[in-house]
Amino acid sequence: MTAPLFLSRTLSVCPVCLQVVEANLISKDNAVYLTKECHEHGASELKVWPDVEHYRWMNSFAFPLVLLRL
Numbered sequence: 825m826t827a828p829l830f831l832s833r834t835l836s837v838c839p840v841c842l843q844v845v846e847a848n849l850i851s852k853d854n855a856v857y858l859t860k861e862c863h864e865h866g867a868s869e870l871k872v873w874p875d876v877e878h879y880r881w882m883n884s885f886a887f888p889l890v891l892l893r894l
Contacts, residue, residue: 828852831876838862851876 829851836847836858847860849872856873873879 826852826854828857831856831879834858836860838865839868840865851879 831849831851834847834849835844837843838845838860841862841864843862843864845860845862847858850857850859854876855871856876856879858870858872859867860869861867
């Protein structure tokens with residue numbers, strides 16, 4: 825088992841109360857996990873991508889911004 829590697833920081837919600845909390849995307853055991861902690865309900869972790877290299881490749885794309893005029 826390899827040590828977790830920090831990838832990025834984001835916002836998420838507590839799975840119990842849905843309060844917005846800070847979250848970290850980390851890589852461990854070649855997968856990507858979202859880790860977060862609610863002050864009331866504690867820590868939680870969710871596997872969000874099965875392969876870290878594929879996640880990095882997918883994340884490297886910059887989609888064009890299209891502004892719509894209504």
